[in-house]
Amino acid sequence: MIEIIGLLAAILTTACYIPQAMHVIRERNTGGISLLAYLTLFAGIALWFVYGMLIHDFPLLLANGISLPLVFLVVLMKLRHK
Numbered sequence: 089m090i091e092i093i094g095l096l097a098a099i100l101t102t103a104c105y106i107p108q109a110m111h112v113i114r115e116r117n118t119g120g121i122s123l124l125a126y127l128t129l130f131a132g133i134a135l136w137f138v139y140g141m142l143i144h145d146f147p148l149l150l151a152n153g154i155s156l157p158l159v160f161l162v163v164l165m166k167l168r169h170k
Contacts (some may be wrong), residue, residue: 094147102151105158118166130159
């Protein structure tokens with residue numbers, strides 16, 4: 089049961105980044121996005137991913153392994169389309 093709760097949390101928190109990434113890719117508009125906020129988010133997700141690796145936690149690895157490239161994509165687009 090604990091693993092199912094972790095997987096559901098991983099799916100829901102990861103899914104929230106998909107619409108933002110898709111919007112940025114389609115529109116090439118990052119005007120309303122804070123670079124500092126996304127850089128901080130990226131660092132936090134990277135640390136959660138490392139933590140998940142260290143404790144061998146699959147839901148943490150899944151969620152952060154998917155979220156990390158999505159947030160990184162938004163950061164790249166923000167830097168590219170200032």
